[in-house]
Amino acid sequence: MKAPIAAALFAVTASIAADPQLIEKGREEEKRQCVACHGLRIINVQRLPRAGWERELDKMIRWGATLNDRKALMEYLVANYGDDKPLPAPPLSRDASKK
Secondary structure, X not given: OHHHHHHHHHHXXXXXOOOHHHHHHHHHHHHHHHOOOOOXXXXXXXXXXXXXXXXXXXXXXXXXXXXXXXXXXXXXXXXXXXXXXXXXXXXXXOOOOOX
């Protein structure tokens, strides 16, 4: 009985995993749309759940952003900057210290 349950969970997990091509489209959307107003660091240091990224995208649209492929951008953000991802290393100063 355990094997069928494990197989079913594997199938569900595999179907939920984001398509690499969709994630790449999201990365391109980020480069096209997000950097028009701010640098990528403000995005790349955040770790938000899907609902948090949804709120951020809604906010950016209210502020005038135009997204060509919101779904792809969302999948990219969650896959790379979701709340289950490790925080990035702190930035270094010019002399390589962590001031």
